[in-house]
Every structure is written in C-alpha cells, then in structure tokens.
Amino acid sequence: MRPVDIQQIGDELAFKWDDGGETFVRLEDLRRHCPCAGCKGEVDVMGNLYKNPDRPYTPQAFQLQRLAFVGGYAVQPFWADGHNTGLFSFEYLRNLGAA
Numbered sequence: 667m668r669p670v671d672i673q674q675i676g677d678e679l680a681f682k683w684d685d686g687g688e689t690f691v692r693l694e695d696l697r698r699h700c701p702c703a704g705c706k707g708e709v710d711v712m713g714n715l716y717k718n719p720d721r722p723y724t725p726q727a728f729q730l731q732r733l734a735f736v737g738g739y740a741v742q743p744f745w746a747d748g749h750n751t752g753l754f755s756f757e758y759l760r761n762l763g764a765a
Contacts, residue, residue: 667756668738674730681759689763694728697745699762700752 671682679696681689700706707717729746736742736753744750754762 667760669741669756669759672733672741677728679730679733681763683756683760687760689760691759691763693730695762696730696743696754697723697728697749700749701754701758702751704751 668684669681670684671680673680674693675690677693678690679693681691683689704718707715709715724747726746727749731744731746734742734744740753740755741759742750742753
C-alpha cells in the first residue's frame with residue numbers, strides 16, 4: 667500500500683492509494699496524532715513512559731509547510747511551528763483517516 671497522490675485540500679490531506687482507495691485526514695488530526703517520541707512518548711524496558719510535557723498548540727502547529735517521503739514507507743510533515751520529527755507510515759495514515 668503506497669500513495670500515488672497526496673494533495674492538501676483546505677485543512678485536509680487527501681491520499682489516493684495504489685489500490686484505488688482514498689483517505690482524508692484533517693491537518694489538526696494529523697498533528698495531534700504525531701507518533702514521534704516527543705509527542706507520543708517512549709516506553710523503557712520497565713514500562714515507564716517518557717515524553718515531553720504537554721504544550722498548547724499554536725495556530726502554526728496545524729499549518730503544513732511541506733511533506734517529505736521517507737524511504738518507501740512513510741511521510742514526514744514539516745509544520746509552521748518548526749515541528750518535523752514525526753514519521754507517519756502509510757499504514758498509520760490510512761488507519762488515521764479511517765478512524
């Protein structure tokens with residue numbers, strides 16, 4: 667499963683997949699579900715969760731500047747507030763759009 671086209675339409679990202687399916691994800695949902703260690707956290711071998719303190723989102727947090735492909739499995743969004751450490755696998759994106 668790979669996207670054949672990704673376009674920003676208003677406040678959403680539209681994904682057209684190689685199987686003919688389509689997924690629409692609001693930019694705010696994409697940012698709020700960032701899977702990076704700073705946003706989601708990391709669990710150590712003892713099960714302790716470590717993550718950055720929650721910070722309020724600014725309007726720039728939901729403004730997408732660009733997307734970069736990472737290998738053949740993910741995209742990396744670059745947000746107007748400088749955040750860019752989240753790697754969104756294609757499977758994660760498809761599931762996020764279905765939720």
